[in-house]
Amino acid sequence: MVGLLSLLLELAVRMCVISTSAFLFSRIPVFKRVLGQMASGRDKVIITLGFGLFTLLGTYFGIEVQGAIANSRAVGAVVAGLLGGPWVGLGAGAIAGLHRWWLGGFTGFACGLSTTLEGLLGGLVATRVHKVDWEVGLATGLAAELMQMAILLMVARPFTASLELVKVIGVPMTLVNGAGVAIFITMLRSLQAEVDRAGAAQTQKVLEIARLSLPHLRHGLMQCSAMYTARIILELTGVDAVALTDREVVLAHVGLGADHHLPGHPFLTRATARVLEEGCLQVAQTREEIGCNRPDCPLGSGVIVPLYCRNRIVGALKLYRARPEGITPVDMEVASGLSQLFSTQLELAEASRRAELAARAELTALQAQINPHFLFNAINTIVSYCRTEPNTARRLLLDLAAYFRRNLERAGDFCTLEEELAHVHAYLALEQARFGDRLRLVEEISPDLKAIKLPRLTLEPLVENAVKHGIAPLAGGGTVCIRAERRDHGVELTVADTGVGMAPETLAAVLKGCPASGGIGLCNVEERLKSIYGLEQGLRIESAPGAGTVVSFSLPEEGMKRAYLSAS
Secondary structure, three states, X not given: OHHHXXXXXXXXXXXXXXXXXXXXXXXXXXXXXXXXXXXXXXHHHHHHHHHHHHHHHHHHOOEEEOOEEEOOHHHHHHHHHHHHOHHHHHHHHHHHHHHHHHHOOOOHHHHHHHHHHHHHHHHHHHHHOOOOOHHHHHHHHHHHHHHHHHHHHHHOOOHHHHHHHHHHHHHHHHHHHHHHHHHHHHHHHHHHHHHHHHHHHHHHHHHHHHHHHHHHHHHOOOHHHHHHHHHHHHHHHOOOEEEEEEOOEEEEEEEOOOOOOOOOOEOOEHHHHHHHHHOOOEEEOOHHHHOEOOOXXXXXXXXXXXXEEOOEEEEEEEEEEOOOOXXXXXXXXXXXXXXXXXXXXXXXXXXXXXXXXXXHHHHHHHHHHHHHHHHHHHHHHHHHHOOOOHHHHHHHHHHHHHHHHHHHHOOOOEEEHHHHHHHHHHHHHHHHHHHHHHEEEEEEOOHHHHHOEEEOOOHHHHHHHXXXXXXXXXXXXXXXXXXXEEEOOEEEEEEEEOOOOOOXXXXXXXXXXXXXXXXXXXXHHHHHHHHHHOOOOOXXXXXXXXXXXXXXXXXXXHHHHHHHHHHO
């Protein structure tokens, strides 16, 4: 009993040495890729050779007992299979198994065979279980050692010697190797949890930087946005300096070296030039590799990543540390993650800028269709008065000149409702000169709403359409009513007339912008409203023959705020 206990303790000590050495091996990056199930074929070959070595060392750390070796080979072989699968376990077990067979002895072949099969057993178990934890490791280790004892009894000769050997080493080796596999798996899961926590912290850090900085990059890579972004990165990453450049100059540099890496000046490091030229991540672990032309530069190491926009390198992001060899894998991962996020945001900023330019060009084209429409009507009205009432013609020309002067002086996409009503009054002054008392205007607008912002030339085309197509055909004329009412989510504007109204087919043609329907002005207003406020914010038209026409649209609260800021 004392001999068994002594053997058990001695095996446990030696197993701990082997397990500790294997655990140190597990800290290398290739092993972490195996844990993350991202290992390549080359990685698995390295793991097989590594675990084969540690399994083999189990033989040399073994204890000679009755012409055989009590050992902890099973730990390396089984763990190799549990982590890498059947082929890795088989390979690692075969390496140590062939070595044990080569050493000889009456148990040489039996031990070599059992070690190989133990690795295979670990791999087969890994394919059957969802998660390899310490319980699985313990059970597999115990089963592997029991299998080894059975093989010794079946294969090793003479049988009496193998039976006596199993009586001595069976219990200690089964317990020690089973516990060894369980302990090793526990250490690996602890390592994986550590990696997961570090990855989660890194991801959280990158996302927080993105949350704070991306809104400032929406307008592109400029000095102000770059400076704000660099300060956020410096604060949240703990590096010693952060810089952003475009292809020519430093846009921002905060932290160490800010006294000579100045915004607006050409960048000073050769490493940055390489990144902008080659388009790949560069790690400079010494001052010489950074390549600053200032000998007193305090930057000792750095990681530099390119920033892309539309598949073109537009700048670089740089993270620096003061001491040489100070850039860690975490720094490189953070830099790469930020590079991808910032490049995506710059792409979106460029797309947004192009869309805005296209929208402005479209709005300009739509307005160009509206303005001549009003001008031609005004000129025709004035021409009709030139011979019969020259004074009226002169007054109308002054009204028209005042209208366009006011339009030019207040250039822009938006105006106040009061200014838009002035346009309407100028138009109606010309039309009332033609229709006289047949054309009447009613306004139902509270004074506090006259300061709201709306797209320029929005009401006037609706009033013009009401006069031309609704009131003009009636011998007795009619009334145009303009209303503004505050609603839950903004302001609703309405232009209603008591004119001839429209048949359903005519209304459908107007909404489609058919030129023959006379609906060009309405169509232009519809497109502008949708372009500015969204597809759901177009015109709403109600009309029936003999019942007049009501045209309304809404100005959403958020849209009016944007209009106010844009017009300010």
